[in-house]
Amino acid sequence: MAKFTFFTLVLAFFYLGFFLKKNNRIQKYRLMDRNHTTVLKSLAILMVVWGHVGATLGVSNIQFIGGVGVSLFLICSGYGLFTSYKINKEKYGEADALKDYWKKKIIKVIIPYWIVELIGLGVTHKWDIGVVIKDLFFITPATPYGWYMQYLIICYILFWAVTKLKVYILISKYNFHYYLIAGFLLWFVTESLFFANPDMPFLKARQMFSFPLGVLLSLYIDRIVEILSSKKVTVYFMLIGMFGLFVTVFSQLSLVKKLPYLISNTISLFTVLPIALSIIVITMAVPFIFQNQFLYQTGKYSYELYLIHAFSLDLIDKSIINLLEFILVTLILVIGLSKLQKIIKIKVTSNLDRRKYGRFNGGYPYKE
Secondary structure, three states, rough: HHHHHHHHHHHHHHHHHHHHHOOOOOOOOOOOOOOHHHHHHHHHHHHHHHHHHHOOOOOOOHHHHHHHHHHHHHHHHHHHHHHHHHHHHHHHHHHOOOOOHHHHHHHHHHHHHHHHHHHHHOOOOOOOHHHHHHHHOOOOOOOOOOHHHHHHHHHHHHHHHHHHHHHHOOOHHHHHHHHHHHHHHHHHHHHHHHOOOOOOOOOHHOOHHHHHHHHHHHHHHHHHHHHEEEEEEHHHHHHHHHHHHHHHHHHHHHHHOOHHHHHHHHHHHHOOOHHHHHHHHHHOOOHHHHOHHHHHHHOHHHHHHHHHHHHHHHHOOOOHHHHHHHHHHHHHHHHHHHHHHHHHHHHHHHHHHHHOOOOOHHHHOOOO
């Protein structure tokens, strides 16, 4: 417990230390704009890492914190995808609203994941060609925390499929989200009945509405901004968060765990998601607490941090020195992966443009 307390104090030191710096604050944010979602991603990854470090150090009943962080990630992902879809729809039209959808996912999400997994599995001596192939193609994760990547890719596929369905059968924009939610409901039932992990049957199931909720936030953002302008609403969402905490405790009762997975997983839907929603509202109610460069910079590297920490957690052992080693190595590798990712993005984009436009003018169309 002492080492976990030390890790918590290190995070608090960096957070509070940035308040002492000049020009610490980021620009004021609005609900779910770029600055706000960056802060939310920061809170999400800090919860995930904090929970995983605590579990590694033997702190009991802390894993649900990571679940709240995952819920925040998925809400931001759903919001970002649908917002990008709306922008592309205005720019290119309905048929091309998913322009470069999978190309962006491959460059920004899949390639960095492949790099970290290939190197990480090699360094940790977990290299087995069958395991690696299943891991790289999101069939069976090779690490305990790899399930999220498999989950995220399925979210991407569902969003893409429903959006394509919208184009082909002319679903109105008001019905679009019903089809998306129906897809996630079908996934929820299938997961609960056939694919639930007996050790943690709720792990994926409790997140089923987080991604669709992010889509709904984007779809009705103007109306939601008006609703959240009331102070009473903030209090209501605080109560919703407390309700989520209560259901989280309730779901751990042996009586609930003995229920059929479909029932216990339905109860788990009301655990981490309500807490995540209350956090979003709190960041809007008291923004001065969260407009902090430490949170902002952490949010910018949240994905890289998620990938790296799955392997660097192995550095944590018995002493505080090992914990400091974990922090230092993780930071160095995160920065390195971020720089490598930028290089890959430039190279891949340049090659694709060269194929599309020819070799003249650096791969871009010639301009007079």
